Amino acid sequence: MSPRGAAAGQNPASRGAAVGQNPASRGAAAGQNPASREGSGAGGAGYGSYGPMDNPTADGRTLAPIRRRPTQLVSRRQYGPYTVLTARDPDGPTPDPGQFYMLTAAERWGGGEDERPFLPRAFSVMRAHEDQTLDFLLEDVGPGTNRLAELQAGDALHLLGPLGKGFARPRDGRRPILVGGGVGIAPLAIWGDALGAAALTLLGFRDAAHAEGAALIPGARIATDDGSRGYRGLVTDLLVAELGCDPRAEVYACGPPPMLDAVAAICGRHGVPGQLAMESGMACGYGACFGCVVPTKSGYVRLCVDGPVIDVDDIDRVWPAVGAGAVDGVRPAVEGFA
């Protein structure tokens, strides 16, 4: 079996969340996903391992069936501005935490008024359940997320995945600290589940209304920009405090580009390894379009096949490269790919 073993079934979350959302606010963001190096997700404990076929490639990722699979929405739940879509996926493998899926509504996608949305949208898987369903988190910020957010139980959609490389387990027995912003909390849910009690999760939101999303990750510590819930200030302040207490940690982050940029800087300052679940405008999700590149120390890499989880050490600067390319984007609703 796979290196990923049992784990494979976990669920990470990541890009999904929207891969496209927007950075602009810290909170909102991006859902991304990560990737992992070898065992990424693996470890785990398996939560939802429902998929019979977990056939990893040499780099350990769980492979996607080639086919874009027709499926059905089981439920939609609202957490403040965030929508959790639960879709059936009886034929897919159990994803690795940090992998993502490309989602498309079966109706009114590329054929309706204004012909948008046209391309599928990328979302980190937030959780994979034993009943063969997948959870995705999104925020309605553009035509794609808007169309997906209005789907009701029973509505048809297509999904392709799991794609990309997910999170890798902490190095050298380090304590995992998960840092999420806005819709970017998605991949941290499945990853936190896989890591179990050892993981500390810090979540940042714009305000108390957005912080309703924190209910998706019980036990997380919360920061809001306006102090209307939890710590008043940036989630990265909480991270700095934690690392100040105990730097033997590995940081996993997903959120808007400015947050990721700050996390990367903090990791550098404290000499702590980190993995960022990033997002970028993405047309295909499987390496065909070359549109989702981000600059790294070794040049541009495609987030869809070389990420979405990128090691902090490999990245030069998150912002503005990622934000500018965000599919669902920097400018929600209007441009790019939201």
Added chain:
Amino acid sequence: MIDFCGIPLAHRIVNGSGTFDAIAARRAFGDAIVEQFPFAAFVSKTVTLEPRQGNPPPRLWELPGGLMNSIGLPNKGLAGYLQEDLPQLAELPVPLIVNVMGSAREDVARLVAAFAEREEVSALELNVSCPNVKTGLIMGADPRELAALLDHVRPHAGDKPLIVKLTPNCASPAEVAAAAEQHGADALSLINTLRGMAMHPDRPGEPWLGGGTGGVSGPAVRAIALSQVREVRARTELPIVGMGGVQSGRHAVDLHRAGADLCAVGTESFRDPLAAARIADEASMLDEAFPANAARGTEVVRL
């Protein structure tokens, strides 16, 4: 079997250059992508003499009915392609067509000569949508410029079929096509993307795309592709690879009836990696000139 320039193909649907990376797809989907390869031939991304990083992001912009990209032809360069990519692409179950581009005739000739001697390569496609650094003219936008390029390059191609990828961004693609035929092209492919741009939402007057302008593709360009294929067909006898917004068997059949021998799928593959297999099957039910695709289980939709 379909005969295209002497190359036997299982059906009429191929990919547009730069719209499918078989090596990356294998990383995502495993060997299944090889076993169920959706195209009758594989057309590689453009290869240049030297490696290229491609354009800075953002590279994509979704449009009403399509997509605009400014990818900028990232590739490993000739040496990297020969060493790393070609051995992997040779494992595909279909003929390989290598697309090349250079900004000087001598560069194009070197590329063509390098691939002409490789048995893994069934045909060459010339990307002529780039400026000649010496004349400043887009090589494929002017009949005389293209004629001079082909005169220089054709002798280096040996017995490999040479396909010229026409650009729609010129006064008369049909005139360019006629020049290509007279100067040794074996086939034509069209249309390449149409040049476009999007304004940056936050920076007045600045473009959104890192490359400034981009190429428009997808359903938005389908009508243009149909008219240009028909126009080019009226001027030449050469085999034509028609492409532009093909999403269904109906669209492929339309292009075929306008004059295309093969049909390429590009942007639609971004929405569904097996779109081309579905399109081949749909077309086979509409027109007996289209053999079905061998890949199984594609969802067939009649439009």
